[in-house]
Amino acid sequence: MAQATGSRSGSRRPNLLDRWLRRRTRLDLPLTLAYRRIFILPTRFGWMLGVLMGAMLIGSLNFNNNLGLLTTFLIAATAVNSMLLAFRNLDGLHLRHGKARPVHAGEPVEWRMAAINESARDRTGLQLDSGEAASGFDVPAGTTQEVTVRLPDRHRGWHRPRRMRIQTTQPLGLFRAWSWIEPTSRFLVWPRPASGAPPLPEGGDDRQGLRSQALEEGEDFHxxxxxxxxxxxxxxxxxxxxxxxxxxxxxxxxERSREVFLCLERAPGRDLEERIGIVTAWILRAEQQKRPWILEIGAQRLGPDASERHKHECLRALAEL
Amino acid sequence: MNKPSTARSGAPLAEDLARARATVNEIIVDKGEVIDLAFSALLAGGHLLIEDLPGVGKTTLAQALSLAVGGDWQRIQFTSDMLPADILGVSMFRREGEQFEFRPGPIFANVVLADEINRATPRTQSALLEAMAEGQVTVDGRTHELPRPFFVIATQNPLDLTGTYPLPDSQLDRFLLRTRIGYPSAAEERRLLTEPDRRNLLKDMEPSLDPNRVMELIGLAGELHVSEPVLDYIQALVAATRSHPAVKAGLSPRAALALIQTARAHALVMQQDFCLPDNVRTVFPALAGHRLQPVAESGMDGDAVAAEILESTPVP
Amino acid sequence: MNRPATHLPLGPVAWTVATFLVAALPHLLAMPPVLGVVVFALCGWRLLVARKRWRLPPGWLRLLLTIAAIGLLAVSYGGLWGRRAATGMLCLMLAAKMMELSRLRDLRMVASVSLFLIASQFLFNERLVLLVYLFGGVLLALAALLRIQQLDVNRRTAPGGDVALLRQSALLLVSALPMALALWVTFPRLAEPLWGLPDEVMDGKTGLSDSMSPGSIANLFLDDSPAFRAEFAGEPPPPSQRYWRGPVLWRFDGDTWERAFLPSRTEAPRVPPGSNDYRYTVQLEPHERRWLFALDHPVRVPQDARLSLDFQLTRRNPITTLTEYSVRSNPDFTDMPRLPVTLRQLAVSLPEDRNPRTREMALELRERFEDDRALIDHVLDWLRTEPFYYSLETAPLGRHGADEFLFDLRTGYCEYYASAFAVMMRAADIPARVVTGYQGGFWQEGGQYLLVRNSDAHAWVEVWLEGSGWTRVDPTAAVSPARIRSGAGSVAGGGEGLEWLRALRNRYDRLQHLWNSWVLGFDADRQQRMMNFFGLPNLSRTGMALLMAGVLGLIVLALAWAWLRQPARSRDPVRRAWLRLARRMQRRGLGPGLGETPLAWAERVAHRLADGARFLELARDYCAIRYGDRGNEADRQRFIRAARRFPVRRAVEPRRAASV
Known part of the structure; x- marks a missing residue:
């Protein structure tokens, strides 16, 4: 990304800042950014220019150099304006629907959110910064913009995005205005499919593998x-x-279709994670081949079915283990 | 200044409508919104699809509605061995008259409850859908007009899908609205369990309206005032469906027209004499939910998209 | 950071380079040309790199080139001291930075240091025209920063192009003006500088030096810039009396006249006020020397200055900004009726082995004339009658300068005449000293002030005569009376056709004079006077700071209002009234949700309002008017009034209020 952002402690321990923020405002979506939520500080470049301006001020004052003073004050006034403009860029922005569709572990999570600009002014140069990744976006006047930030891959299961910030350094890069958001909506990461999974269990005993139901014509009225x-x-x-x-x-x-019976306990693999990976790979393969399958996890039994919805249910069950 | 809730001309008609609404509400308690949607679909001249589990009161609703409206009603339980003729009717050769005589099917009624429509074969389904769209039935080259008003309430069980033919997405928009009834609230369920069956009330129900007056009401709904800001709002909603990233295709102009019409009907049901953004908001999920087909990867369904759009579109 | 330097696109680089070049231009013009060439070459090369996507040179080469450039600078300035050398160094460093301009923050750094360059230029020159430089430079710098910011948010091209960029930057500049001006007026000034600059740092751009050898001020005659302006209380002196005294030179080594220790370090006697005194105020342009210019002989010494025995007015610190001082001069005062022996010796000493022909003539004249005055008159007559010419175009002099000039060359200007005349006087045993300064000046009728330009620089001689003390003798006047009557311009050439140009210039100078008085001369004292004018009492430094804080606060509020004001979202006044009410509710945390309809909102918040029922009523009226097209004009007005007057008060709630 274009700029490095402030470091953040990786620990989940709620520090002073967290507690203060939570007491101050609600951080969950939906949010409308307003005065109390927006923070402004100079950027590194802003500090640098500030020091430079200080030097100019002292020098000009000492020699009563009136044009030097005027230059200094012009820049100072521009800085004040740029602070107000940075604030304005965020003020009144609506943030809605933070969510991410499920992915397999190992794939980046695309967390998305809608930014709605109700005002009659364009908002440009905004950035959604998750601490791990950032993505820039513009929201023209009166429009809704989808913002996507790619979170790095996570372990299977339910996750919540960490506290993110939505920030801008418009128009001159002197001040950074930002607002914290901490969405509470969770997103799901499915298990990573094992890369070298054995082929779908065919034949064998009737618990693991194929349930051959070569139905006679005439059992099911159609x-x-x-x-x-x-x-x-x-x-x-x-x-x-x-x-x-x-x-x-x-x-x-x-009845032509032959159901596949997948049992987590009997899947090959040294440990649970590996078995989950292999079963995940099987599910994907079965869905691709449009073959119905049954998934058995302990006492829970899902299917038979070959639909996408069934796939989601199975993957979710595996992820939640 | 007039209040939005006071009615205009045709006051007796509006009162009849209110009475009909009240009657249905008496039988199916705590489901006011669904009843209002059902009335809106009726008065907008469309049809209603209810997707829900068996036993939540779909049939009762249809029955109560038809009784309140005062027309005749038919219930068709769809099964897989049903043929189009089982619904539409057949031409029979009458020996006495030496000619074919049309024997109308169950579809010839003012209110038709098409129960578990997904159990029928696509051929049978499309016969129904065609009749719904055209308001007439063609058998053996002869066209038979369906009665007016003609209102279909179809139900579909979303869970038990094995061996069924769920309506294809492209056919779903034959229904003006799609809604769910949902479980009753805890308090209401308790009353259901302890008190005498409210369905008994159906027997003593007096119709508050008749088909002619329903047709009048449909005409009234079509003339209801829709102001510029409300039109702006409708346009904004429709535009939002077209730009939403999770949707393959947004609402069509025809759907937009249907949205206006339904919002008007809903305003009429709510005893208003002009359309409010609130009416649009109420009917929008039922109208758009089944018309929007989200891309599979988005992990959203049409209802979720519709809710998102409502939540993020400012009211002008 | 080890990540490979990304290629910076041409747009931001070009803006940054343009900013730097404009900011550095006045500095470059004052520098040796070779350095300017180096700077321009580096900038042009960097633009080519951006355009052709070349690679930047390796680190060792950059270092080598930088060191070479600084070496060149040190050689050109004879060291790295002095403000010119310092700013030159800054320019060179920035130009060298072009070679490693590979990251966004490098661009920002160059753009912001360019602002510093602009401010530092005013240490040398604060003339009115430079206002164009100031605003142009800042405008460009802002545009560059805007462009860099666009790159920062990952936009390769500017939306709306470069014109939009300039417009945006102009908007920023204009909106910064009120605050900048307010700060400028109210910022507490220092009554005295915290520190002065050491002499070594001064590298004297213009004006007279403290020594004179014939030919040294020739370049000054070509400098038309103002040296100072004088406003007189009463009539100004006639042109022939406008001798503005500068350094007085006693010591002569055959080539150069220099000041002497004794007379310049001794205090002058008190001059009594006379009846023909001139009272005037001088606005001296910064010339980076310590001396002030005054007419003979100052009665009252301005603050912070001293008057030496030879009536030279000097200040403790070099004059680095426009300086204003008031003097009263008594022209009838007799300077030194009795000449001490030491001074007399100083005033007649000549190097033995120089100018034999002049000496010979002086001795011969001494024989002929007993009286000093007669001798002087004879020499002046001689200068007048012999073919001597006044011209700026002349030849340099050799070892026997006075001889060569008086007997061979006979063409020159004031320095030649003053030097040769003084040598002849001394050879004739008449005490003589050379005085440099300015003579004449242009009387601005419109502005009622005398404008003295650097081209009015002059040198004349003072001889000591029994009875009248030190007496001014101007040999140049004998040769070219016009020079004294109508100023340097009349003899220094310049065609008749340029008359209009001169008039224009004089008119411009009047503007410059106002600028000097009101802008550049604005100091702690004037600030106080301005406050008094506005009816404010004399304020202490703290009081001034408080006033500034107050004014600033007001301006920031006004700016915030102007920037953050929502543009009207509707043409419908009813809707606008409703939106205003919504904003008021929002401030109490009761604002409407984004997709919420008016009625839904009202129903949601009514129970949390003290006047909830009234609010519901208001919402219904709003819906009826807006969505039902109900209500006539009177109803609409009634609604607008009711919405405006609606008191947004929270109902007293037992539970903690949650914000939305």
């Missing part, structure tokens, strides 16, 4: 269709045919 030459007589739906004044024959579903 639907009716017009009778065609060649349909066996016992398939004719007499009652329905009478209702509709035409011969209808019953269609039967043929």
């Amino acid at each position: 639907s009716l269709r017009e009778w065609r030459e060649g349909d066996p007589l016992h398939r004719i739906a007499w009652k329905a045919s009478q209702r509709h004044q035409t011969l209808l024959s019953r269609q039967f579903r043929r």
Whole structure:
């Protein structure tokens, strides 16, 4: 990113600043940035220019150099203006809906938030800084902007983003105005799929692996269709045919799909993490092949199903372990 | 200065509507919002899809609604062996008249409850949807007008999906609104458990309206005043659906038109004589939720998108 | 930081380089040209690098080049002392920085030090035209900083282009003006400087030096800049009496005239006030020397100055800013009726082995004239009648300077005449000394002041005569009376066609005079007087600081109001009234949510307001007017009034109020 940001203690211990901030304001989204939430301090460059201005002031005063003084004061007044403008850039900005869609461990989390600029002025050069990464954005007047910050990869499970700040050093880079946000909404990180996972368990005993259900035609009634030459007589739906004044024959579903039975306890792998990784890889593979699967974790049993929703449920269950 | 809550002309009509609303509310307690949405769908000339579990009162709602409106009502329990003709009706050859005679299906009613619509095959579903869209039924080349008003309440069970045909996304917008009923509140559930069944009230229910007056109300809703700021608001909402990053395609102009119409109907239901942003806000999730198809990776559904948009669009 | 230097795009680099060049330009003009060439070359090269995406040179080469440049500077200035050398050094360092301009903060550093360069230029020169330099330089610097900031937020190109950038920077500058001016007026000034500059640091840009050898002030004649201005209480002296006394030179080594220790360190006798006294105030442009200029003979010495035995007015510190002082001069005073022996010896001594022909002529004249006055008259007559010419274009003199000038060259200007004349006097045993200073000046009718330019520099002779003491004799006047009557301009050439230019210049100088009086001369004293003018009593330093804080506070409030004011979001006055009310509620933590409708908001907060029911009523009225198009003009006005008057008070709540 373009600029280094202030270091932050990595510990989660609530320090003085944290406690003070929490007492001062609510930090959870949705937020509207306002006077009490916005902090302003000079940037490093701001301090440098301040020192330079101090030197100019003393020199000009000493020699009663009026043009030198005027130059100094012009810069000082510009600095004051730039402070106000930095504040204005944040003041009244609405922040909403902080969330991240689930990813696998090892992939960066894309945490996103909506920034809404209700005012009639553009807001440019804003930055969302999570402490680990930062991303810049602009919000033109009267629009809503999606802001995404990439958080580094995390371990599987539920996480909350750390305290972030939304900041700006507009227009001259002299002052940094910022506001803290600490979203309480959690996001999920799925387990990382094992890279060298064995193929989907086929065959073998019927607990782990394939549940072959080569269904006979005719177990599951499926639907009716017009009778065609060649349909066996016992398939004719007499009652329905009478209702509709035409011969209808019953269609039967043929169970072709073969369910895969995935059991966490019996998956190969030295420890739990490794087994979770392998099962995760299996789930992804099964979903890709559109084969229904059952996941068994201890006493919990999910499926059979091959839908995306099922996949999410399974991955979530694995992540929460 | 007039208050927004006082009614305009057609006061007796509005009173009848209020009475009908009150009657339904008496039977299905604590679900005022859903009832208002159902009335709005009716008065906007659209249809309603209720996605919820069995047993939360979908059928009762439809029945109460139809009774209050005073028309005839039909219930169609969809199953997988149903054919289009089971719904629309069939042409039968009458020996006496030596000609074909049309025997209307259950769809020929003012209020039709299409229960568990996802159990029927797509062919059957689309027969219903076509009839809903066109307001008429064509069998064997002959067109039969459906009665007016014609209002379909379809239900779909979102959980038990095995062996069913959930309505495809592209067909969902045949329904003006989609909503959920939800579980009753704890206090209400307690009353349900202890008090006599309220469904018994259905038997003694007096219709407050009749089909003609419903048609009048539909006309009234169409004329309700919508001011510039409210139009601005509607446009802003529609624009927001189009720029939302989680959505494949935003609302169409037709959907925008439907939004205005529904907001008007809702205003009428709420006994207002002009449309407020509040009306738009109330109907927006039900109207947009099933029309917005989020991209799979976003991890959001249409309702969540609609809620986000409402929360972040300023009211002009 | 070890990360590879990213390539800086041309835009910000060009703005920064332009800022630096503009800020450094006056410095460069005062520097030896070779240094200017070095600076320009480095800047041009850096622009090429940005454009062609070359690599920056390796560290050792940069170091080598920097050292070479500083060496060049040291050689040109004979050391690194002096303010010119210091600012020259700063320019060179910044130019050298161009070679390693690879990060954002380097750009910011160059831009902000350029501001420092601008301010430091005023140590040398504070003339009115430099206001253009000040504002232009700051404008460019702000534009550069804005452009750099855009790079900082990862925008490679400026939105709206460079014109938008300049407009933005002009807006910043204009909005900074009120505060800058207020600060400038009210900032407490120092009555006395905290420290003075040591003499070595002074490197004398203009004006007279404390020594004279024929040919040394020739370049001064070409300098049309003002040396000082004098306002007279009463009539100014006639042109022939406008001799502004500067350094008085006693010692002559054959080439150069210099000051003598004894007369310059001894206090002058008190001059009694006379009846024809001139009272005047001088505004002296900074010339970085200690002396002040006055007419003969100062009665009252300005504060902080002393008067030496040879009536030379000097100040303790070099004059580095525009300085104003008042003098009263008595022209009828007799200087030194009796000449002490030591001084007489000093005033007649000549190097033995120089100018034999002059000596010979002097001795011959001494034989012929017993009386000193007659001798002097004869010499002046001789100068008048022989073919002597007044010209700035002349040849340098050799070992026997007076001889060469008086008998061979016969063409020169005041220094030549004064030096040769003094040598002849001394050879004739008449005590003589050379006085340098200014003669004449332009009377500004419009401004009622006398403008003396550096080109009015002059040198004349004083001889000691029995009975009348030290008496001024101006040999130049004998040769070229016009020089004395109408000023240096009349003889120094310059075509007739430039008359209008001269008039224009004189008019401009009147402006400059006002500038000097009101802006540059603004000091602790004037500040106090201005406060008195506005009816404020004399304030102490603390009082002044408090006043400044007050004024500043007001201005910051006004600025905050101007910047943070929301532009009207609606043309509907009813809506505006509602939004104003919403802002008032917001201040109490009861503002509306972003997507909240008026009614929903009112219902949410009503129970937390003391007048909740009234607020609900107000919200309903608002909805009826805004969304129902209900209500006539009277209703609308009634609503606006009601919204304005609505008291936002929280209901007394037992539980802690949560902020939204």
